[in-house]
Amino acid sequence: MSLLEQRPLLDxxxxxxxxxxxxxxxxxxxxxxRAEGEPSWLASYRWFIFGSWLNLLLLLxxxxxxxxxxxxxxxxxxxxxxxxxxxxxKVRDLGSTFRTFDSLC
Numbered sequence: 001m002s003l004l005e006q007r008p009l010l011d012x013x014x015x016x017x018x019x020x021x022x023x024x025x026x027x028x029x030x031x032x033x034r035a036e037g038e039p040s041w042l043a044s045y046r047w048f049i050f051g052s053w054l055n056l057l058l059l060l061x062x063x064x065x066x067x068x069x070x071x072x073x074x075x076x077x078x079x080x081x082x083x084x085x086x087x088x089x090k091v092r093d094l095g096s097t098f099r100t101f102d103s104l105c
Contacts, residue, residue, distance in 0.1 A: 048091075052087075052090075054086065054087045054090060055087050055090075055091075056087075057083055057084060057086055057087045058084065058087045058088070058091075060080050060083055060084040061084045061088070063080050063084075064077065064080035064081040064084050067080050068081075
């Protein structure tokens, strides 16, 4: 490919050949932009799990899956699954509340 084929159609005067371009695109992909005061992923997960005592029951979701695939007794599987549903219903309601609020704004 010749140098003329790599040149943009509308030249703004700041064009550089590909070899001399900075690696800013790589930097943008490596560190996505964040808004000021936006929490990190780890902080979001911490809030999700430890934001309420009820959310600690979410830790029973993988226990219920292990109980199912390990063929534990049916009452144990039912108990873990039943207790794990309680915070999931709360999270669903919270998400639908935020979704409704976003559509009203």
